[in-house]
Amino acid sequence: MSEIHVEGYSPTIKKRALSRKLVAARKEIGMTTTEVCKRLHWSPTKLNYIEKAKWITPNSDAVNDLCELYGVEGDEREALARLAHEARERGWWTRYNDVFRNEYPGFEASASTVRTFQNTYLPGLLQDVGYIELVTNAAGIEDPAEVRRHVAARLQRQEILTRADNPCHLHAVVDENALQRLSSPSIRGLQVRHLIKMADLPNIKFQVIPTTAGVYPGAGESFTQLGYSDPGERDIVILETTIDDRMLEEKDELQSYKVRFDRLCAIALDTAATRAYLMKLIEDDE
Incomplete structure (x- = not known):
């Protein structure tokens, strides 16, 4: 995945960036949304809300599950976890x-x-x-x-x-x-x-x-x-x-x-x- 540049951005944009990076990680390993839902026992609606940045509050457990499934490790995984935390902040x-x-x-x-x-x-x-x-x-x-x-x-x-x-x-x-x-x-x-x-x-x-x-x-x-x-x-x-x-x-x-x-x-x-x-x-x- 390419580097994430969201410093100074609002939680809304960070949430959007997080969703975009998770989609990129899925496509990088060639996995379909149907396969993801089957492996994680998720509904298609849940994954769609994540990938379309429609989730109101990014869930760290869901991000960790996706990182585990996609094989995202090390600094990239930490960056996504940090982004999920920052995306949960409340804007004015x-x-x-x-x-x-x-x-x-x-x-x-x-x-x-x-x-x-x-x-x-x-x-x-x-x-x-x-x-x-x-x-x-x-x-x-x-x-x-x-x-x-x-x-x-x-x-x-x-x-x-x-x-x-x-x-x-x-x-x-x-x-x-x-x-x-x-x-x-x-x-x-x-x-x-x-x-x-x-x-x-x-x-x-x-x-x-x-x-x-x-x-x-x-x-x-x-x-x-x-x-x-x-x-x-x-x-x-x-x-x-x-x-x-x-x-x-x-x-x-x-x-x-x-x-x-x-x-x-x-x-x-x-x-x-x-x-x-x-x-x-x-x-x-x-």
């Missing part, structure tokens, strides 16, 4: 399991780059407090204590952009309709000023696709692509739906969304024109 987002419906913040926390296209809402990483409260209320959450938890969770999520050590690089492309939906001048003014402030950071690029672009190439559902600095860590594309979020990892899928994002960037206003557009929104409100 687990304190907000009533806010986040999956482990997306864990994948996002370790990303070196985030490329996102949004056509209804502004990107979560760029939302200010008033906007977060607005979209939280729109989701049917009105209890003040619950709203405060949503605000706190989403603000903590945004810290990846301003952390002192290797801040994440964000490139966001947003359909103008997401801004036009802000009917309240007070909320719109503060949010637009926040966008300008964040877009002035060297690690953030923000572009708007104006409605004058008409029906443009790449239009469709919102998506986010997460990139990682470790070349051994495959990027992820997240598709957001009202039911759940799909995670795409195959190379052809990643390439398809890379091409789509590049097309969206080409049709959008450049950063200077976008900044001028945002300034005009503020002037119109004054």
Whole structure:
């Protein structure tokens, strides 16, 4: 197996790395999943959850059983055991399991780059407090204590952009309709000023696709692509739906969304024109 590079990554990414290494170890000895389940008296579901990184808490006994079966010994076995231990750590987002419906913040926390296209809402990483409260209320959450938890969770999520050590690089492309939906001048003014402030950071690029672009190439559902600095860590594309979020990892899928994002960037206003557009929104409100 190749060396594991997960230092500094979140428990979510470490769990994913552990699953990937266990799959590689199985394939290295030419064993099928059916054979593994037969030898260990496991159900196919159990092995599938391990290999697809769907296990909530990596089980050390299961990892040891697989290492024994695959003939993984010495330093490699110790590395996998250590990875299993680290993957069981609880990230900050687990304190907000009533806010986040999956482990997306864990994948996002370790990303070196985030490329996102949004056509209804502004990107979560760029939302200010008033906007977060607005979209939280729109989701049917009105209890003040619950709203405060949503605000706190989403603000903590945004810290990846301003952390002192290797801040994440964000490139966001947003359909103008997401801004036009802000009917309240007070909320719109503060949010637009926040966008300008964040877009002035060297690690953030923000572009708007104006409605004058008409029906443009790449239009469709919102998506986010997460990139990682470790070349051994495959990027992820997240598709957001009202039911759940799909995670795409195959190379052809990643390439398809890379091409789509590049097309969206080409049709959008450049950063200077976008900044001028945002300034005009503020002037119109004054």
